[in-house]
Amino acid sequence: xxxxxxxxxxxxxxxxxxxxxxxxxxxxxxxxxxxxxxxxxxxxxxxxxxxxxxxxxxxxxxxxxxxxxxxxxxxxxxxxxxxxxxxxxxxxxxxxxxxxxxxxxxxxxxxxxxxxxxxxxxxxxxxxxxxxxxxxxxxxxxxxxxxxxxxxxxxxxxxxxxxxxxxxxxxxxxxxxxxxxxxxxxxxxxxxxxxxxxxxxxxxxxxxxxxxxxxxxxxxxxxxxxxxxxxxxxxxxxxxxxxxxxxxxxxxxxxxxxxxxxxxxxxxxxxxxxxxxxxxxxxxxxxxxxxxxxxxxxxxxxxxxxxxxxxxxxxxxxxxxxxxxxxxxxxxxxxx
Numbered sequence: 001x002x003x004x005x006x007x008x009x010x011x012x013x014x015x016x017x018x019x020x021x022x023x024x025x026x027x028x029x030x031x032x033x034x035x036x037x038x039x040x041x042x043x044x045x046x047x048x049x050x051x052x053x054x055x056x057x058x059x060x061x062x063x064x065x066x067x068x069x070x071x072x073x074x075x076x077x078x079x080x081x082x083x084x085x086x087x088x089x090x091x092x093x094x095x096x097x098x099x100x101x102x103x104x105x106x107x108x109x110x111x112x113x114x115x116x117x118x119x120x121x122x123x124x125x126x127x128x129x130x131x132x133x134x135x136x137x138x139x140x141x142x143x144x145x146x147x148x149x150x151x152x153x154x155x156x157x158x159x160x161x162x163x164x165x166x167x168x169x170x171x172x173x174x175x176x177x178x179x180x181x182x183x184x185x186x187x188x189x190x191x192x193x194x195x196x197x198x199x200x201x202x203x204x205x206x207x208x209x210x211x212x213x214x215x216x217x218x219x220x221x222x223x224x225x226x227x228x229x230x231x232x233x234x235x236x237x238x239x240x241x242x243x244x245x246x247x248x249x250x251x252x253x254x255x256x257x258x259x260x261x262x263x264x265x266x267x268x269x270x271x272x273x274x275x276x277x278x279x280x281x282x283x284x285x286x287x288x289x290x291x292x293x294x295x296x297x298x299x300x301x302x303x304x305x306x307x308x309x310x311x312x313x314x315x316x317x318x319x320x321x322x323x324x325x326x327x328x329x330x331x332x333x334x335x336x
Contacts, residue, residue: 006038006161010048010056011064013037015089017080018068024079027053046224052165064089152198152216156191159200159222163188168227172220181220186212189232190239192246194299199246203230210234213246244276245299255293258300259314262288266310275303289314301326 013034017025025033027050035047048056057080060066067087070078162169169188174181187203189210197215204212210232240246242255259282262270267288271281275292282289294300296319304311304323313320 006042006045006165007056009037009041010034010053011060011089014056014060015066018066018082019085019088020081021085024071024073024081026073026075026077026079028077030080048165060089152219155216155219155222156198159188159216160191162222162224163191166229166231168225168229170223170225171214172223173214174218174220176218185225185227186214187230187232189234190236192240194245201236201246203232211239211248241277242293243295243297243300244303245297247297247299249295249297252295255295256316257291257293258296258316258319259289259291260304261312261314262290263310264288266307270311 014030017023017030017033031048031050031053034053038045038047057068061068066089067083068080069083070080073079167188169186170183171186172181172183184207185205186200187205188200189203190201192199192201197217200214200216201211202214203210211234239248243249255278260275264286270279270290275290276294278293280291282291296316301319301323304313305326308327313323
């Protein structure tokens with residue numbers, strides 16, 4: 001379940017408990033109360049563990065400045081409450097900069113709210129709008145390429161939740177190269193969209209690979225496990241900086257210079273929409289030359305082939321030969 005709804009619901013339940021002047025709650029009481037609400041309001045929810053509850057209390061104190069205190073009770077257990085019973089996270093004001101950022105985020109979220117796997121946004125957005133006093137314009141003003149009807153998109157929301165809540169998963173997966181589905185355990189770390197497809201990256205325990213790539217449209221089923229979660233040591237924002245797409249080829253240790261010759265009529269499109277963030281123009285005179293510093297992979301080759309005769313690889317030689325060979329076989333397939 002997406003944490004942006006789950007966390008909000010958990011905090012609201014805890015907020016009500018801490019404000020209750022007629023009772024102080026132990027950790028076990030709070031856990032029962034939160035899980036009762038989750039199971040009632042979120043179909044299929046298995047609830048949270050004690051560790052997650054303790055993390056929620058910690059975050060409420062640090063991020064929301066909630067005056068949560070704990071005191072030993074007659075049963076010798078610690079009981080939790082607000083030192084100021086009038087406090088509520090619902091009443092905490094936002095600064096102007098935070099409100100502006102949330103308004104911008106909500107405008108983007110609105111584009112997804114009609115998709116089945118994001119039905120939770122229908123509940124979250126009105127609450128946020130009421131809190132912030134927005135939005136003047138609700139109609140869609142943003143077009144996004146992602147097609148919510150694509151196979152596998154119903155896993156996007158739940159996987160997002162599993163990543164943030166650090167849950168280990170058992171995935172049944174049917175790759176194009178296999179006749180039968182296979183199962184594996186994965187510690188999910190990151191979701192990445194490329195070429196109108198979504199991918200999950202994580203640690204595959206059997207293969208012992210921390211950057212295993214899973215296409216959402218090939219997933220058959222996802223099952224949460226009770227296995228301990230292994231944190232990622234990868235900076236995912238930086239990870240994708242030296243290649244195109246989602247698959248990091250193991251044939252290269254470092255990025256290499258890919259030098260390309262571009263037809264004059266194609267160059268304006270390539271210049272305004274670079275092939276990669278490292279793209280540099282080597283020559284604007286014929287022949288027009290551009291270069292990118294990347295690790296060649298399947299996605300780069302597919303991208304270069306999509307330009308047909310408009311782009312030619314100069315180096316590296318092995319990439320040039322592979323692209324030339326594939327184009328030659330394509331021509332032969334047409335009887336050329």
